[in-house]
Amino acid sequence: MTAKKSTAHRSGFACLVGRPNAGKSTLTNALVGEKIAITSDRPQTTRHTIRGIIHRPDAQLVLVDTPGLHRPRTLLGERLNDLVRETLLEVDVVGFCLPADEKIGPGDKFIAAELKELRRTPIVAIVTKADKVKPQRLAEHLLEVQELMESNDIIPVSAVDGFQVDALTDVLMGHLPEGPRMYPDDELTDEPENVMIAELVREAALEGVRDELPHSLAVVVEEVSEREGRPASAPLLDVHVLLYVERDSQKAIVIGRGGSRLREVGTKARKEIEALLGTRIHLDIRVKVAKDWQRDPKQMQRLGF
Numbered sequence: 001m002t003a004k005k006s007t008a009h010r011s012g013f014a015c016l017v018g019r020p021n022a023g024k025s026t027l028t029n030a031l032v033g034e035k036i037a038i039t040s041d042r043p044q045t046t047r048h049t050i051r052g053i054i055h056r057p058d059a060q061l062v063l064v065d066t067p068g069l070h071r072p073r074t075l076l077g078e079r080l081n082d083l084v085r086e087t088l089l090e091v092d093v094v095g096f097c098l099p100a101d102e103k104i105g106p107g108d109k110f111i112a113a114e115l116k117e118l119r120r121t122p123i124v125a126i127v128t129k130a131d132k133v134k135p136q137r138l139a140e141h142l143l144e145v146q147e148l149m150e151s152n153d154i155i156p157v158s159a160v161d162g163f164q165v166d167a168l169t170d171v172l173m174g175h176l177p178e179g180p181r182m183y184p185d186d187e188l189t190d191e192p193e194n195v196m197i198a199e200l201v202r203e204a205a206l207e208g209v210r211d212e213l214p215h216s217l218a219v220v221v222e223e224v225s226e227r228e229g230r231p232a233s234a235p236l237l238d239v240h241v242l243l244y245v246e247r248d249s250q251k252a253i254v255i256g257r258g259g260s261r262l263r264e265v266g267t268k269a270r271k272e273i274e275a276l277l278g279t280r281i282h283l284d285i286r287v288k289v290a291k292d293w294q295r296d297p298k299q300m301q302r303l304g305f
């Protein structure tokens, strides 16, 4: 038995939704304070759920970053939307991101209608990129959002200059149920980089073959170590990753004729990881078959899902 405290600890899950480019990944990074999700000017970069954790003495919020919720166009799009819907039903609070510098459009209305269906899950309307517009325009936008959402929680934020990011954390945490800490405080110390490295390799490996193997690739970073004997002015990191596919036929696709495709994947991923880490790396990718890993919970866990 634990003694009741006057202010109970809260814990739970939140996710951010919004049309592509609404600023979800950037806001996730700002909220968590570490770079864990991949951002880019290209829409649809966040292909699967990545979690960030916000620790406060009195609350812990696990942030689930979802792919852009958009109207289904392709089969893959439909799958992503199913994933989004599942996520929406499981979390304790949903943050709906609407960029201040763009008019509310059909995509936003579509999402707003989806969210109304949730009924029980509280929705916080987040007006992102507030730094991009003048106060007058921001005020108008807030009114338009109010009309769209009829929500009591509407918060303008800027992930770039930090405006209201803490206030948003407070509001999101306010919607969490009472509960104990789910993760240790230092959960995020070195994982984010590995998650990003894995995601960059996965992205590179999927390029051009997304239709053939959209969900059958998983990447695990095995080791990142500094190469010994290098001058301090020109360090080199050895990055070893394992790329898992489900079947031999998929292995052949990923590797390509005479290893040509894997070399291209390696070069592309290496450049992006070097840009991310700000240092030169040697990237070693090994392709392995993990039979039907998607259906095996143990394998999934090992692969970080």
Ligand SMILES: Nc1nc2c(ncn2[C@@H]2O[C@H](COP(=O)(O)OP(=O)(O)OP(=O)(O)O)[C@@H](O)[C@H]2O)c(=O)[nH]1
Residues within 6 Å of the ligand: 018, 019, 020, 021, 022, 023, 024, 025, 026, 027, 038, 039, 040, 041, 042, 043, 044, 045, 046, 067, 068, 128, 129, 130, 131, 132, 157, 158, 159, 160, 161
């Ligand atoms: N000025 C400004 N730019 C922002 C802010 N937040 C995001 N951006 C920019 O907007 C673009 C899209 O941001 P992302 O965070 O990648 O958007 P997203 O919603 O995760 O996009 P998808 O992964 O496509 O769904 C990037 O170029 C960001 O740099 C902000 O608060 N201020």
